[in-house]
Every structure is written in structure tokens, then in C-alpha cells.
Amino acid sequence: MTTLEQLLTVQEHDTHLDQLRHRLETLPERTALAEHRRALATLDAETLGVQEQRDAIGRDQKRVEDEVASVEAKAAEVDAKLYSGTITSPRELQGFQEDLESLRRRQRQLEDDVLVFMEQLEPLDADLAARATRRAELATEEERLAAALADAERAVEGELDDATAARARDVEPIPADVLDRYDRLRKQHDGVAIARLVGNHCGGCHLTLSAVEVDRIKHEPPDALIYCEECGRLLVR
Numbered sequence: 001m002t003t004l005e006q007l008l009t010v011q012e013h014d015t016h017l018d019q020l021r022h023r024l025e026t027l028p029e030r031t032a033l034a035e036h037r038r039a040l041a042t043l044d045a046e047t048l049g050v051q052e053q054r055d056a057i058g059r060d061q062k063r064v065e066d067e068v069a070s071v072e073a074k075a076a077e078v079d080a081k082l083y084s085g086t087i088t089s090p091r092e093l094q095g096f097q098e099d100l101e102s103l104r105r106r107q108r109q110l111e112d113d114v115l116v117f118m119e120q121l122e123p124l125d126a127d128l129a130a131r132a133t134r135r136a137e138l139a140t141e142e143e144r145l146a147a148a149l150a151d152a153e154r155a156v157e158g159e160l161d162d163a164t165a166a167r168a169r170d171v172e173p174i175p176a177d178v179l180d181r182y183d184r185l186r187k188q189h190d191g192v193a194i195a196r197l198v199g200n201h202c203g204g205c206h207l208t209l210s211a212v213e214v215d216r217i218k219h220e221p222p223d224a225l226i227y228c229e230e231c232g233r234l235l236v237r
């Protein structure tokens, strides 16, 4: 086998390795997981909005409930004083009586407000519960997708390991200067540095070489480095 034949085998390994790396980067499992995570992030952002709305109403409700407790305590105080028997002046008694009624009215009003808050919270709490269920489902699905991606990655990485080992074996006999040239050409020509001359076609650029050029190539010594006159890639006869 000539050096160029050996180099062509290395090229096949490199092309295969490039394809495997591309496959690894563009695994459909990776896209599926990324899309799923975006959906999760959207759900979380929306849920945060609902939660904030719920918390704001919850705080209002707590504030009014505290006020109810304070009005109730005040009413109990007035009530106790009213029936303690210590107040004898009818005018004073009437004053306390009016205070008590006013406090009771205020308490009922506030309790109605609490009911309104509770009614507002009900659908929000139901929504949050449904969201929590949905979140748990999506989290389970995320785990499944992540495991599927890990499996797919492992499979391609196994192939990469095998191809890397095969390349290392086949690159061994190739002289360093030829390899340098090969590496440079690969960078210049989209990963393909060397191709076979098929009839009068370059296997790299698929263009036809002139009859004069093909004839000249035929008369070159077997190990001479020959380049395609169209694309500049190395050619194997």
C-alpha cells in the first residue's frame, strides 16, 4: 500500500470522526431535551406570576383578618365594660352601646371583605395545584429525556472511541511531513484533503481533469504527491 493509499484510509477515518462529532452535537435527543426545558421554564415563569398574585391577595386577606381580630377584641372590651355594672350614667351607657354597635358593624364589613378575598383565592389555588401537577409530570418527562440523551451520547461516544483507535493505528506509518500537509489541506478544503482519482474525475471536487493532466499524473512515480489541478486536494491514483 502506498503512503497515499494509507493517507486515504486516514481521511476516511477523519471523515467518519467528523460525522460522528456532528451527530453527537446534533442528536435529536439533545434538541428534544432543550425544547422540553424551554417549556418547563415558560411554565415556571407563568406559575411565578400566578403565585405572586396569590401571595398579594393572601397578604391583603391576612391584614384584614388581623383587623377583624383587633376590632373583635375592642368590641369584647366595650361589651365587658357595658355589662360590668360599673357604668351607671344612662348617657355613658348609651355611648358605649353605640360604640359597640359601630364596632360590630365594622367587624361584619371586614368579614365580608375576607370572604371576597377567599373567593378570589379559590380559582388561583386551583390553578396553582393544577400547575404543580403539570410541573411534576414535566419533571418526570425531563428525567426520561435526559436519560435518553445520555444513552444516545454514550452510543456515539463508543463509536468515536473505536474510530479514534482505528485512526491512531492507521496513521502510524505515515511520515510526519505528509501528515502536516494533509492537516493543512483538510483545514483548507472543508475536512477533505485527499481523494481518489476516478477515471479523469477528482473524487474531492468532482470536476474533470484535462486529458493532458491525467496523462502527466500517470507518468509520475507511484509515491509522488499529486494534487488536483481544480481544487488542490491530494489525489490517489
Ligand SMILES: [Zn+2]
Residues within 6 Å of the ligand: 202, 203, 204, 205, 206, 207, 228, 229, 230, 231, 232, 233
Ligand atoms: Zn479536485
